[in-house]
Amino acid sequence: MNALLTSSQRQLVRVISESGPLSRTEMANLLGLSKAAMSGIARELIDLGVLHETETVYGQGRPSVRLDLHPECxxxxxxxxxxxxxxxxxxxxxxxxxxxxxxxxxxxxxxxxxxxxxxxxxxxxxxxxxxxxxxxxxxxxxxxxxxxxxxxxxxxxxxxxxxxxxxxxxxxxxxxxxxxxxxxxxxxxEKLFGSAREIQSFSVVSLGDGIGCAHFIDGKLYRGNHGGAGEIAHCTIEPGGSPCRCGKRGCLDTVSSMKAIKEVSRAEGLECTSLSEIEHEASTGNAAAIRILHRAGSALGLAIANLIQMNDPGMILITHVEGSFDGLFGTVVNQAIETNVLPRYAGQTPIRVKRVDGxxxxxxxxxxxxxxxxxxxxxx
Amino acid sequence: MNALLTSSQRQLVRVISESGPLSRTEMANLLGLSKAAMSGIARELIDLGVLHETETVYGQGRPSVRLDLHPECxxxxxxxxxxxxxxxxxxxxxxxxxxxxxxxxxxxxxxxxxxxxxxxxxxxxxxxxxxxxxxxxxxxxxxxxxxxxxxxxxxxxxxxxxxxxxxxxxxxxxxxxxxxxxxxxxxxxEKLFGSAREIQSFSVVSLGDGIGCAHFIDGKLYRGNHGGAGEIAHCTIEPGGSPCRCGKRGCLDTVSSMKAIKEVSRAEGLECTSLSEIEHEASTGNAAAIRILHRAGSALGLAIANLIQMNDPGMILITHVEGSFDGLFGTVVNQAIETNVLPRYAGQTPIRVKRVDGxxxxxxxxxxxxxxxxxxxxxx
DNA sequence: TTGATTTGTTCATTTTCTGAACTTAGTGTC
DNA sequence: GACACTAAGTTCAGAAAATGAACAAATCAA
Structure with missing residues (x-):
């Protein structure tokens, strides 16, 4: 099953992977191929077990049959x-x-x-x-x-x-x-299976003990010139701020990572070991907790806003490990994004949030x- | 001469445009084509007047003949x-x-x-x-x-x-x-004619009355999802800073654009109408001039550093209209870039500066x- | 039932690429 | 200077991939 597909076969597989089930005619138009060529390539992929026919769509004329990836191929x-x-x-x-x-x-x-x-x-x-x-x-x-x-x-x-x-x-x-x-x-x-299937350019910001980030640009994962694209964690967000393990100061990582939030909480004397607990403290009016979440949320929102300004992605997906994103922290992040993005583009970039586990x-x-x-x- | 080239012809033209003169064999290897196919395509392009043979390179075996774009085609x-x-x-x-x-x-x-x-x-x-x-x-x-x-x-x-x-x-x-x-x-x-011919990913930051920016990513100009990629001018660089004509506050544009620098100078009572004059004032020890250039340079440097962190480009080209870049302003920009980039990557991204005119x-x-x-x- | 309409197939033809043999133009050695 | 050696580039028959046009198939609409 490791059989290498030809380049036309892969093009076809790719377009279905992006757009979901399509008829042969639709694919021929999308790929700029003739119906004849499509017919052959589709046949090959069906024989290989990669594609299969799914629903039939009725309209005027002969109904079209949608082809989809065979999930068990x-x-x-x-x-x-x-x-x-x-x-x-x-x-x-x-x-x-x-x-x-x-x-x-x-x-x-x-x-x-x-x-x-x-x-x-x-x-x-x-x-x-x-x-x-x-x-x-x-x-x-x-x-x-x-x-x-x-x-x-x-x-x-x-x-x-x-x-x-x-x-x-x-x-x-x-x-x-x-x-x-x-x-x-x-x-x-997300590009293959998730909410970004049809989006050509988007960024993922992953929030955990550290902060990770990845960009899809024009349908491809972009690694950068030295493989360092997406190092949002070490963008300077508070010039002259706290020292970071990377050697510089004021990195986003020192303010908004879960690790940083917990460390600051401890330093401020809060007896919290998780984001949920800090959120809870904040909701009961604890000034220190509110301050910490505000600072972390504004910083993350600002960094994401700058990312939007720089790259104009079609979506930002924020993944987070702990707690939920509908408390103060999440609210501040969203606010900070809105206020730091060109008003012209405000609200134009969908921000999706996803809680992730192992x-x-x-x-x-x-x-x-x-x-x-x-x-x-x-x-x- | 508007004749459309075939896709293989264009591939070949593109690789020469990126890498300079190449022999047929080198191109065949680069494009993954057979020597036979290359021979034919090269012949077509020579007949069309798009390519021409340039120098002969001697080694072991038959010498190779480099083909280059005919500048007058x-x-x-x-x-x-x-x-x-x-x-x-x-x-x-x-x-x-x-x-x-x-x-x-x-x-x-x-x-x-x-x-x-x-x-x-x-x-x-x-x-x-x-x-x-x-x-x-x-x-x-x-x-x-x-x-x-x-x-x-x-x-x-x-x-x-x-x-x-x-x-x-x-x-x-x-x-x-x-x-x-x-x-x-x-x-x-720059990608076609200039210093970025062989670089697949780079960014241009253009400094004038306003600040512009453009990204090449994986060999292609990247426009962003709404055509807004490269809006570095309205990245928030001084949260809560001066209001910007865009409607938000603290945009890079309000600090580092030539227009902003001149406006601030005027507001501070400096009798300067150009960057050179402010640079001159700074070099004679004028504290206000030094402060203005420091602020503008740090902000621009920080924005560029954040761009490097986000996208890891293979080069940053800073173009500027007025004056020179080897005074205080340029020095501060370079310093700010260095101190705000991951130490691991410091100095790894070439920063080139180019004075531009009409x-x-x-x-x-x-x-x-x-x-x-x-x-x-x-x-x- | 008939015609209109659109999908998808078939097949001969054209275009594009490959593999292998061959030609060409040098270098290196004795 | 003759001879092998090497690698570049060409040629050509054949394979692979795509096309165009004709056609078969499956439905709706009247």
Missing amino acids: AFFVGISLLEDPAPMILSDLNGKIIARQAMPLSRDPQVIAQAITEGLPRLLEAHPQAKEKLSGIGVALSGFVDETQSNCVQSTLLGWQDVPLAKIIRECSGVETFIENDAKAVAVS DVWARGAASIAAHNFLIGPNSN | AFFVGISLLEDPAPMILSDLNGKIIARQAMPLSRDPQVIAQAITEGLPRLLEAHPQAKEKLSGIGVALSGFVDETQSNCVQSTLLGWQDVPLAKIIRECSGVETFIENDAKAVAVS DVWARGAASIAAHNFLIGPNSN
């Missing part, structure tokens, strides 16, 4: 190295999670590869066809990943420097493997493998 | 509507200015079209072959231009709203015409027409 395993135990899921081509389990996290790549290899049979146990049609493994981690999606250039969390993790897992498990940064993996997942990261990881199956590695 | 007219009188130039495919003149500026699109139509014969007078091979007209203006490069969506300077300028000029002059925003035109010009804008305008000749309108 390929399966993917996704693993998130963001928590311990590490979630490990099996997903189909719709991003639906078919099976899940967990594996112990390690800092030793070899041990990780071993754990994955041992976990695979159990994950696939009850799904014989997934076993047969397993297309690849995706791994999401916190850190920098090179553009081949094979090497982890640097990860503070895992203590890595130039680790060829994909190769190690591939050799150990015998399955094609790709790795990706966590925020970028979620962005790909499954979302793992699904994001799986989507990296799915992307390689659908679009190909040279993201062309 | 097409000519372009570029007009800048940024000043009065408006510069109008004739350029070849290398961006070399062959002839120049000026025309009166107007706010009436019809009058502009008329002036261009009347100016054309004079511009082409001494260049019969340019007359024959004139491929298109490009117009640079301050304002928003839609993605078809035909309509000016909005221009404060010209007082326009949804003006189909390209169509008007095309119909009046009979020559294919494209329009573009000034900063974007300079970005295209010719540069007009050449940028011409490059829009050249881009449409070389790469095609659907910038694919």
Whole structure:
């Protein structure tokens, strides 16, 4: 099932992946191909089991038959190295999670590869066809990943420097493997499976202990010249502010990350260990809690507003790990975005919020493998 | 000469435009084509007069012959509507200015079209072959231009709203015409003719009475979802700062644009009408001048640093109209960039500075027409 | 039932690319 | 200077991919 698709086949798969089920004629028009060519390519993909006919649409003339990706034409395993135990899921081509389990996290790549290899049979146990049609493994981690999606250039969390993790897992498990940064993996997942399917340019801002960010530009994940695109966490947001672990001062990370919020709370004498608790304190009128959330929310909103000004994305997706986003913090973020965006564009950029858990990261990881199956590695 | 090139021909033209003269074999490898296919396509383009053989490179085996774009295979007219009188130039495919003149500026699109139509014969007078091979007209203006490069969506300077300028000029002059925003035109010009030929992702920050910005991302001009990418001027840089004409407060525009610098100088009682004079005052120790330049420079530097953090471009090109960039202002800008970029990436992003005059804008305008000749309108 | 209408298929033809053999124009060695 | 060696570029038959036009199929509308 690793069969490489021809470039026309991939174009077709891509357009369906973006727009959902389409008739042959619609696709021919979208791709600028003749009906004759479309007919042939569609036939090939149906024979390969990648596409299948879905509903029939009646209008004037002969009804059209919509083609869609066959969700069970390929399966993917996704693993998130963001928590311990590490979630490990099996997903189909719709991003639906078919099976899940967990594996112990390690800092030793070899041990990780071993754990994955041992976990695979159990994950696939009850799904014989997934076993047969397993297309690849995706791994999401916190850190920098090179553009081949094979090497982890640097990860503070895992203590890595130039680790060829994909190769190690591939050799150990015998399955094609790709790795990706966590925020970028979620962005790909949203593009393939989620709310960004039809949006060509959007950004994901992922809020957790740290702050991550990824950009899709003109339908492609944009990594930047040195792989550093999306380093919103170290945008200076409070010039001359608190020192950051990166070496400079006033980074967004020092103000708006969950870690920073909790640290500041502790320093201010609040007995809170989670965002929800701080939110609760704020709702009861605790001035310190209100101040902290205001400061963090304004900073994040300002950074996002600047991102909108710079790049004019078609959507911003804010993912957050803890608590909810409908308290004071979320309100302030949204307000700050509105007040710092050109009035002309205010409200023009949809801001979506999504609470994520381990499954979302793992699904994001799986989507990296799915992307390689659908679009190909040279993201062309 | 408006003959549409086939898609393979355009690919080839594009790769030469990016990398300079290449041998057939090198291009075949770069494009993933067979030597046989390359041979044919190169022959076609040579026969069309688009390519020509240049130097011969000796090594082991048969020497290779580099092919390059024939600079005189097409000519372009570029007009800048940024000043009065408006510069109008004739350029070849290398961006070399062959002839120049000026025309009166107007706010009436019809009058502009008329002036261009009347100016054309004079511009082409001494260049019969340019007359024959004139491929298109490009117009640079301050304002928003839609993605078809035909309509000016909005221009404060010209007082326009949804003006189909390209169509008007095309119909009046009979020559294919494209329009573009000034900063974007300079970005295209740098990509085609200038220092960014081989850089896939870079940003231009243009410093004048206002502040403009344009991004090239993965080899393509990126316009953003609503055509608003690059609105760095209205990034909030001093939260709660001075009101901006856009309606919000503390925009970069209110601090670092030439207009703002001059206004603040006047308000502070400095008798200066140009940046050079303020620089001179600063160099003699005038505290107000030093303060103004520091504030403006830090703000611009911070904005550029944030841009680097967000997008990790391969180069930043700062263009400025007045004075020089090696005084206090430029120094502060560079310092502010350095201190606000992740230490890991500090110094990794080349910052280039270029002083521009009317010719540069007009050449940028011409490059829009050249881009449409070389790469095609659907910038694919 | 008939005609209009639009989808999708078939097939001969054209266009585009490939693989392999070949020609060409040099360098290096004895 | 003759000879092998090397790599660039060409040629040409054949494969692959796309097209255009004719046609078959499936419905609605009258």
